[in-house]
Amino acid sequence: MVRKKEAENYWNPIVETLPIEKMKELQLKKFKNIVQWAYDRSKFHRKLYQEAGLEPGDIKSYEDVARVPKVEKAMMRDIQRKDPFPYGDALCVPLEEVTEFRQTSGTTGTPVYQPDTWQDWEWWAECWAYLLYAQGYRSMDRVFLPFGYNIFVAFWAGHYAAEKIGCEVVPGGVLDTEARILKIQELKATAMMATPTYVLGMADTARKKLGIDPAKDLTIRKITCAGEPGASISSTKQRMEEAWGAKVYDHVGATEIGAWGFECTSQPGGLHVNEAFFLTQLEDIETGETIEEPGRKGKIVITALDRIAQPCIRFDSKDVAEWAKDPCPCGRTFRIIKGGVVGRADDITKIKGVLIAPSAIEEVVRSIKGLSNEFEAVVIKKGDLDDITLKIELFPDAEGSRETILNQLRDQLRLKTNLGYNIEVHPYNSLPRYEVKAKRFKDLRKHG
């Protein structure tokens, strides 16, 4: 019985505890298949590989994977909006087999379109089922989705996966924030999925506008976050967990890739990579060398092993991460990226000669009691020098401790980011509020 109970901790106990050598064998077999699939069906992939002098049959070992050319988002933009419209030459199935359209948010440029077949959509939900089950979702959960169901994939697959697990799903689509909170209260929902920004914003609205304390008056006990790194930033995670009296779990994914990483209930200080579905490699940002050892940061290059309509093969995600040293107490053999995605290769920038990831600023701001959840960092050029301003808000009841808080903020920023900032205190509730992907770091140097 104990053994069976152990197995019940996993969505698929066989796959999730597969020893690393078997996992690599599985990944290599699937990698060869998906490269062959794309080579046979997509002009884009065939040209890419032929120009690199590579035939699918050349991939014989795990090490050969790194020989396959990478795909970048810009390459997808170039081939799209052409026939077969609107996906172009990377489409590997007849148009009539495409059942789903999604697009990227366009944060970094023109949105990329993503076609999926029904099998791909089942696959999306399966990826999410692994992560939700690992986060403790079970058939007795009533899951509320405060999410504007739209062309962005966001929590769509979370919805389908929760259904697959057997949860009862409440779609909170067009309701406003107050109506969503009241619905959660009325239905005694037990779990929720949202961006960290919205999780904090909802708690704020509940307290200020409805007189509801989410931790005491609502029954949400687990929250799955996506879209921003907040749930892997310890101070932001703590704020969310305290505000809701719930466990907060992170997950990472992308429209072009799939839901590839998740935190489990052991909260090991990082995210498991779903290695049965994704072949994930870390590459040195400058040399491109594959990083296998823990403690060295690299760029994530990732392959979705079973996605067929528009394959994602060696996609340069620009996400930066490092492998963790220790395995997870949960027993999953899926490797862990320490602290989640620590930044984007695009976002990590030098200010006054210091390399900084915007998440480091968030970590400091959210760790100081008395500061509201909102902030904005703006970098400009003053003559030849970089100048960084941090706009913050104080909670109204913290005005009395203003100087102490600001001194603490300056000290922590200096300590954690090695930079001096111009601090601007703005009236409470005056900085922009976001529901989806927040844009709190603005580097205006490139625009003069």
Next chain:
Amino acid sequence: MNFEIRICFGFRYSIFEFMRCEVKMSPTKLKKMDTRIKKIKKAALELKEFSGGIQAVDQNASRILASVKMLEINISDILDLRS
């Protein structure tokens, strides 16, 4: 379900080593599951073949096949491993 917990060797880690285990299932049961998966797949493909173009049959059979693929990913693909 007759699961068995097997401690995996070959990892270098200390205390966590004891918690790192492979949940194994008897190969016979895996094989049985794989056989059933193949039967469902065959039946769904046959349905499409015999449907005479009835969309209600074709499209629902396609959905069954998408689910079958997830079963293959979860069971059949693992069974094929050599090591």
